[in-house]
Amino acid sequence: MKYTEIKEKSLAELEGLLREKKLELFELRMKLKTMQLQDTSAIRKTRRTIARIKTAIAEKRRAG
Numbered sequence: 001m002k003y004t005e006i007k008e009k010s011l012a013e014l015e016g017l018l019r020e021k022k023l024e025l026f027e028l029r030m031k032l033k034t035m036q037l038q039d040t041s042a043i044r045k046t047r048r049t050i051a052r053i054k055t056a057i058a059e060k061r062r063a064g
Contacts, residue, residue, distance in 0.1 A: 014053055
């Protein structure tokens with residue numbers, strides 16, 4: 001997910017999306033530990049998406 005797509009969402013949508021991505025990251029880590037994860041790069045992609053969402057949330061809160 002690109003930052004331009006993320007910054008267009010409202011604050012409530014971003015917070016919901018952040019919760020979803022954190023849960024997804026937890027599930028990916030569980031799969032990694034149980035040797036069920038095929039695509040290990042998914043963890044890195046999810047972490048970066050979470051960072052993008054957090055950046056957009058901080059920007060919206062600063063802007064008011």
